[in-house]
Amino acid sequence: MTKVEHPYGTWPSPITPEEVAALPGTPQWPTVVGDETWWCAPDPATATVGLMRRTPDGAVRPVLGADWPVGNKAIGYGGRPYLATPAVAVFSCSRDQRLYLVADEPRPLTPADPEGVTRTNYSDPILDPTGTEVWVIRETLRLDAEGELTDPAPRTTREIVAVPLSGAGAEDPDALRVVGRSHHFLSTIRLSPDGNRLSWLGWDHPVMPWETTDLMVAAIADGVAVAPARVLGGDDVSVCQAEWADADTLYALADPDGWWNLFRVDLAADKPAATCVLPIEAECGHAVWRVGSTSFAVTDAGIVLRRSLGEEALILWDPDTGAVSDLALEWNEFATSVAATGGTVAVIASSPTEPSTPLRIDLGTRDTVRCLDRPAYPHEAWVSVPQRRHVQVDGGWQVPYIYHPPTNPEYRGPSDTPPPLLVDVHGGPTSSTTTSRSLSFALFTSRGYAVASVDYGGSTGYGRAYRDRLRHTWGITDVDDSVAVARALAVAGLADPAHTAVRGGSAGGWATLAALAHSDYFACGTVYFPISDPATWFDEQTHDFESRYIHYLVGDPEKDAEHFARVSPLAHAAEITAPFLMLQGLDDVICRPDQARRLVEAVEEVRPGLCRAHLEFPGEGHGFRKDETMAVCLQAELDLYASVLGG
Template sequence: MTKVDKPYGSWPSPITPEDVAAAPGAPQWPSVVGEQTWWCAPDPATATVGLMRRGADGEVGSVLGADWPVGNKAIGYGGRPYLATPDLAVFSCSRDQRLYRLADVPVPLTPADPDGVRCSNYSDMILGPTGTEIWAIREVYEIPQTNRLTDPAPRTTREIVAIPLSGAAAEDPDALRIVARSHHFLSTIRLSPDGTRLSWLGWNHPVMPWETTDLMVASILDGVAVAPVRVLGGDEGSGGVDSQGSIDTQVSVAQAEWADADTLYALADPDGWWNLFRVDLAGEETTATNVFPTQTECGHAIWRVGSTSFAVTDAGVVLRRSLGDETLILWDPETGETTDLAPGWTEFASSVSGSAGSIAVVAASATEPSTPLRIDVARRDTVRCVERAEYPHEAWVGVPERRHVQVEGGWQVPYIYHPPTNPGYRGPSDTPPPLLIDVHGGPTSSTVATRHLAFALFTSRGYAVASVDYGGSTGYGRAYRDRLRHTWGVTDVEDSVAVARALADAGLADPRRTGIRGGSAGGWATLAALAHSDYFACGTVYFPISDPGTWFDEQTHDFESRYVHYLIGDPDKDAERFAKVSPLAHAAEITAPFIMLQGLDDVICRPDQADRLVWAVERVNPGLVRAYHRFPGEGHGFRKDETMSVCLQAELDLYADVLGAGK
């Protein structure tokens, strides 16, 4: 096909906002269940998540049907919502947050909460040592009895509880038994193979789990965890053990799994990277040894309860390894050798799950959408659990490229470049394309070099997109994450501008036609960039933080209610620093047009964060806010396809007006 010359930003494209919004979400939480493989599948049409399975015969179908959506609200972002074995399945229903045992009609295992008094959820389930109970992390949130916002932390408790499989606790809450209490936050409960020990991760305010966590181990006596001790992790002087047997300083343990009755494998970062450690408990003193030292990341930031980056199998440990593109490797503890288990796949979600001989994982690549895989570790056989659906506009979907730019201090800032892509059109040789800088959330998330249909909505029209792993992103070690400590609103903005300038210098972007977009912490960075930089011509802001001086304690959910202590500082002692970076405090300095998109049920970044920023800008620059859409029934991260259609169309309208041809 001969391409037609047409200005960038004006190319016709068959990819529509409705097309992108209707695309299925990425699968989650895969599991090996005997000869079957199970996973969770988001459905944008219903804004729910269903439980799916692939049988040994290759047939794929729903486990529960549309009437039983799965999910929970653990720490605000959810946790592993089901446990499945060949003989048993238990799941958390997203409608009422109760646990149910799978049967012809699901049987409730946990009591209903009294309306308006408390909300409970259960996540990261395991089978108890007697086989008659499910053990899970229970989170209980006491609902305020006044209209005044109060700090959620004192009203939230978490503990490990035993839930009878008989269903006795569904009507009698006293039938639940507390197995263990330790920290304000809990994750990754695991029972030793002989059923005599329990391990879990814990941490307390004000730290976040990528700063420090404790790996706890306790003996099981009469169904209760007794005498728990920390065996790895912790803060300075806390008693954790590093790879040389010394007291550690600040260590985050991202995951731990039992290898045998006396040995755990754990992902920990005393050396600055989440590497694989072996924790030996058999001797008089616990020892922790880095068995796979590498200056690459093998772990993950805990944003969801029970997230996993490795699995223990009979053939060795299967784990993700990354510094940019990821690999899924098998590490042999006898020889130390590694084997690439999934060549061709370059991104793996933090949901690696396994059994003795097989593992399940969600994988993607530059040309492949996220899909669940089942891999026979011994035979190295890979089964794609869902056949790739034919997409009629594949030629309009670009292939991303990994790049980086060097910034002050010698840091390399990685980013993913998505070039303008259209089989029928090309831009003029003497004019570079308009650019959209995409800023991920978290901020300890990271961008991925995968087939991206939402970006194709823009690139197929002649825009370039660059998604930035600014300082603070996960995947590049603790030192890179800590670049954002007390520099939120500075480092993320400077790195985003540096990427935009580098692409302009390379002739791949028009510096006069560069926009910025992002949600949550990415929405914050977008507003901060508009307030503190004059580089960007426009912005798209999804559910942001705009006023960090009010984004803590009662103004957000429990998990992140002290996060600003790391990101900016103490709200009482560092008021000047808060005011300096606050987009709301500098609303009058925002001169580029933008759109704001906010869910009215968002308890993480409450609507008033968006409201007050919009009002402040409109007071001094009427008309600068090109659109403000407030969506009832949407929380933090939009889930309805009609919502996303409206948002994406609003983006297209903004970019066409501000960045389009002739601008």
């Protein structure tokens, strides 16, 4: 078929905002449950998450009815919301945050919160040694006075509690027993195979878990963790996961050498000893944004773990021989939810041509079962295949990015004109982008736009030194790296420097505003639920988890006021000259609506109409969930780019 020449950005495309918004969300939290595989499945039509199972005959069906959405609000971003074994299953319900036993009609295991007094959630559940209790991380937030904003840190506590499976705790809060406490933040509670020890991760303000965490181990006596002691971590070492191999041995991912690599912790000796058993200059771990997230699993065949430097791989390491072999070779992105039982592994995987799906891998036969059939998609030829690239910047750093070229089976652009470019800046900012097949980006690439998603300095996957490039340079390094990527694509003839936009949400929204305020490279921008004023984005102005994050990203708000003003988009709102969109959820407690409103008001005072649309969405928080919300936002983006970039 001969393609018709048509200006970039104007190609007709069958992919619509409504279609993209209605797509099923990315599966989460897979688990091996005997001969079944379970996982969580987000549904944008209901803005909820359901618990699904695949049975041996290949049938996929819900575990719970539609009235039982799964999820919790642990540390603001959620945590592992369920435990499932062949004998028992429990889940936290996103509707009321209580813990329930899976049954024909779910039964509550934890009490309801007293209205207006506390808000409690439960995450990362495990089964106790007796099989009569679930041990879980309980997070309790004492609510502040009505209409007041106060620092959430002193009002929040976290502890490991035992919840009776009998349901006695549903009406009697005293039936829940505290098993252990240590730090302000807790994650990844694990019981040794003999039931005599408990391990967990902990950290305290003001550090974030990718700076310093402690791997704690305690003996279990009468159902209580006693004399907890740090066995790895501390002193600028981040431990992001630990799992038991036997009664005296833990495996852990830690970065004392600059990379999250695999360590073995021997507890049999008088003094615990930690040894790096798989030293490689590649990241095998992850930033802990969700309670109980995992990058490896201990199996009967060895350790299965994610390994990445750029594109990821799933590998099996044999602790007896040191041999490493690859698994799931057709896939190159693996979510931080690796789970295993015996010789079977469950992961969420994707690739440049495949959407995210749960996989079940038999380590004995190496058979890989796709738990969800690939959905038939009538517009596959319009979906761009991403390419991993990099550009060198000052200091010798290689900035990775992923380029999604314009793709349309019916149209091509003029040979003498490069395409308009959308630079996508991921949130976090301690996070990363992926080469996964993206229908969201296909909405733009199928119309003749190129998209570049940037792993700017501060991103994960490239070691601690690259991560720390963003320390105290937020609003500088992320902007400079994004501009460098755009310039490199322009030099290569793959992007039009005069028609380049920037877009992002949360920390990506901050970077978008900073790019518009501090750079003249971008013709327009789209901003989702941003931070605009770092001088107010801490303590009472955000949630507990990130309430001291600003110390890492910018500095001390009191001592470094000049630097705060220098990088603040709000302080430089008068210097924003490119049109932009502002899209904000009204229920966002992480980046509150005030951050967006004050920026828009400051710009409008100087340049009325420069903000093409400031849309606020009731019922939406940090990251939009409803399909109607996402469709409106994507259409607004298309309209902005058509009017500014041409199309």
